[in-house]
Amino acid sequence: MDFVLNDVEARVLGCLIEKEKTTPDYYPLTLNSLCSACNQKSNRHPVVTYEETTVVRGLDGLRDKHLAEKVHLIDSRIPKYRHLLQQRLELSGAETAVLCELLLRGPQTTGELRGRADRMHSFSGLDEVENIMNRLAEREDPLIIKLPRQVGQKERRYMHLLSGGQLGAELPVELPEEDATKKVRDEDARISGLESQVSQMRAEIDRLKRMFDDWKKQFE
Numbered sequence: 001m002d003f004v005l006n007d008v009e010a011r012v013l014g015c016l017i018e019k020e021k022t023t024p025d026y027y028p029l030t031l032n033s034l035c036s037a038c039n040q041k042s043n044r045h046p047v048v049t050y051e052e053t054t055v056v057r058g059l060d061g062l063r064d065k066h067l068a069e070k071v072h073l074i075d076s077r078i079p080k081y082r083h084l085l086q087q088r089l090e091l092s093g094a095e096t097a098v099l100c101e102l103l104l105r106g107p108q109t110t111g112e113l114r115g116r117a118d119r120m121h122s123f124s125g126l127d128e129v130e131n132i133m134n135r136l137a138e139r140e141d142p143l144i145i146k147l148p149r150q151v152g153q154k155e156r157r158y159m160h161l162l163s164g165g166q167l168g169a170e171l172p173v174e175l176p177e178e179d180a181t182k183k184v185r186d187e188d189a190r191i192s193g194l195e196s197q198v199s200q201m202r203a204e205i206d207r208l209k210r211m212f213d214d215w216k217k218q219f220e
Contacts, residue, residue, distance in 0.1 A: 003162075004163060008057065010162060012062060013162075014100050016081065017085060017100040021119070021120035030080055031059075034059075035052055067084050069081070094121045098136070101117045101120075107157040109157050111126065113133075144160050145165070146158055147159055
């Protein structure tokens with residue numbers, strides 16, 4: 001991809017997609033409506049409190065990347081905004097819906113995506129969602145990545161790559177068994193080496209003490 005979104009741009013883009021799908025009568029969005037969408041508490045992670053100036057900067061960034069545009073409708077004197085992601089990346093409606101959820105809530109499992117994105121696209125089942133995720137991950141420029149399984153979790157989650165490929169603090173992850181075994185062995189070897197060094201140091205200290213005692217006896 002020839003663009004990388006920052007956190008504000010990702011939130012603004014996700015909100016534009018969501019409102020196009022869920023409230024089409026009020027789409028494109030005014031700046032005020034877009035601010036409210038960015039700051040709403042439901043279906044958002046993390047919850048934010050963006051000022052209008054922050055949202056404007058996010059819009060400017062999206063417009064520079066050709067992912068959003070300002071429109072002037074005949075029946076409105078107030079400029080409105082709409083996204084261009086679906087056209088820009090040649091996505092289906094279903095693909096756009098799951099990307100929207102990943103933009104708004106971060107990494108999620110297939111089951112979570114099916115339940116949450118169903119308001120924007122009616123999925124036939126988990127198999128359809130899984131196929132969509134595979135298509136997005138196998139593109140020439142992958143749009144998502146399947147994360148390693150987290151400790152204590154059964155299902156792996158998907159993360160979008162529109163903001164680049166940094167996993168940041170998204171992990172800890174559960175190490176594969178072979179890697180975990182190697183890590184334990186390496187730690188054991190390191191501890192054993194330290195114990196050996198300590199033993200050698202103690203032996204050297206004992207030797208020096210004996211030499212010092214012998215030296216003192218010369219003056220007794």
